[in-house]
Amino acid sequence: MAQDILDQIDQDIHTEPMILQMGPSHPATHGTVRFTLTLDGETVLKCDTDVGYLHRGFEKESENSTWTQVFPYTDRLNYVSPLLNNFGYALAVEKLLQIQAPERCDYIRTIMGEVSRLSDHLTCVGAGALELGAMTAFLYAIEGRELLWDLVEEMTGARLTVSYGRIGGLKDDLTDDFAERWGHVRSRLFELHAEVDRLLTRNRIFMDRMQSTGVITPEAAVSYGYTGVCLRSTGVDYDVRKDKPYFMYDRVDFEVPVGSTGDNFDRYLCRMAEILQSIRIIDQCLEQIEPGPVNSDDPRVVLPEKEKVYNTIESMIAHFKLIFEGIQVPPGEIYSYTEAGNGELGYYIVSNGTGKPWKIHVRSPSFIMMGGIHKLFEGGLLADIIPTFDTINMIGGECDR
C-alpha cells in the first residue's frame, strides 16, 4: 500500500517550461529593459532581450542639428559619465576637420574624463551592492559620486547634462582651485574605496552571489562585441587608452586591471581596481598640466571672443555664421573611438560638407552588450540575473537611437 503511493510520487512529473516577463519596469533592473525568460524551475533556459523603450531618436535629431548642437544629445547617451561622451564626439569631429586641440585642452579632457569614469564605476559598484541588499556600501559609493559631481558642477555648471565639450576645445578652463578641491576629494575617495572594499570584497554573502555567476568565456565575449570592463574581466587585455592612446593617455603611467574568470566578481574587482587607476591618472595630469589656451585658434570652429564680437564687424559675422550655419565640416566619413565607462564608445560620422552632420552613428557599448546578455543568463538561476545585470552596467540612454 505504502509502496503504491511512493511509486506514484517517484514518477517523473510532466512539467512545462514557464514564460516569465522581467521588466520593462522592474525594481532591480535600472533602466527600462525587458527580458522574456523561459524558465525550467528556477533555471533560465532562454532569454529574449527587448530594449528600446526610450524613444529619444538620438541619430535622427543629430541629423537635424548643427555640429555643436549635438553635444547636449551626447550627454544623454551614458548619463552617468556624460563628459566621456562629449569628448569622444569632439575628438571624432576634430579628426574629420583635421584639427588638433591644444595641449591644455587634452589634459583637461583626460582629467574630466577620468572624473566621469570614477563616477560611473562608483555608481555601478554601489548599485550592485544595493541590489544584493548591501545598503551601507551603496551609501559610501554614492557619497564618492556626490563629491565627484560637485567637482563636475563647479567646472561645468551642471551635474548631469554638462555639455562641456566643444569642437576644438572646451566650454571653460579649469577653475583656479580645482587642484585644491581635487586634493580633498581624492583623500576622501581613498577612504570610501577602502570602506567599500572592506564591506564587500571579503563579504561571504556578496561573494556567494557574485562568484561563478554570469560567466562568459573570452572567445564568446570577443565574438559578442564585449568591450571595457566586461571584456577585461575575462582576461582579454583590451583597452583603447592603451591600444591607441588619445588625449594624454600616452603621457601618464597607469595599469589596466585584467580579470581571469569573467564572472560577476571579476567585473566587480576590475571596476574597483580601475577606480584607483583613474585617481592615479588624474594626479599625474594635474602635475603635468601647463597654463595655456584651452581652445583651438582655428577661426573655422571656435567662436571669436565676446569683446571682438561686440566691437568688430568681422567677428560679428564670424560669430553669426558659426551659430546659424554651424561649423563647416569637410565631406568624408570617420570611425573614431574612445574608452568610455562601459567599453568602447565609437562614433561613425558622415559629413556632406555642410553645417549639419549627414549621419552620426554611435557604437554604444551597452547596446552591443545587451545583444549578448542572454549568454550570461542562460543556464543560470533567475536570481543571478540581478547581480549580472548590474555588473554589465547597462545604461538605458545608450541603448537607443
Next chain:
Amino acid sequence: MSEKLIEIVAEKFPDAVLDSHSRLGNDTVLLDRDALADVVGFLRDDETTKMNLLRDLTAVDYLHRAPRFEVVYVLYSLEFKHQLLVRVPLEEDDVNLPSISHLYGCAAWLEREVYDMYGMIFDDHPDLRRVLMYEEFDGYPLRKDYHIQHSQPRTELLARERDSVEEFNTYVKHEPAAGSRDQ
C-alpha cells in the same frame, strides 16, 4: 600595416573589391555584396589578419545618390591592432545582402538594428525582427525620406498573443534555434 590589409583583400578577392582608400587613417574597402560573407570570414580566420572583433555595423542613407545605401562594417583585430572598414553599396530597390551572423555573435543583433532603422534585408538571418521599434511600426525611421516630424497612426496590434505559452509552443518548441539562442 593597415595599408597591407587593403592589399590582402584586393589580392585574394580581386573581383569583389570595387574601390579602396585610406582617408583620415580609416582603411576602407568597398565590396560587392555577394562576396561579403566570404571576405569577412576570410579576414576573421586568416592568420595574417585575425579580425576577431566586429566593432560596429551600421548603414548610411545617401539620398539622391546611386547606389543609395551603404552598409558599413568596422572590423578590428585585438591581436594585431589593425582596423578595416568594409562598405557595401546597395541599390534603393534591392536592399538584400548576406548576413554575417554566423561569423560574429553580435552581428545578428546589429543586423536587426540596421533592419529596424533602414530596412535592409539580411538573407539567412536567424531572427530578423525589429529591435528598438515595435513590431507594428510602419516604415524605417532613419531613412532620409522619413521626415523627422512624421508621426505614426494608431495601429491595431497584431492579433497573435505575444510572450505567452502559446507563442512558446509555436515559435520556440518547434524551432529551438529561434529567438536569441545560439545555433
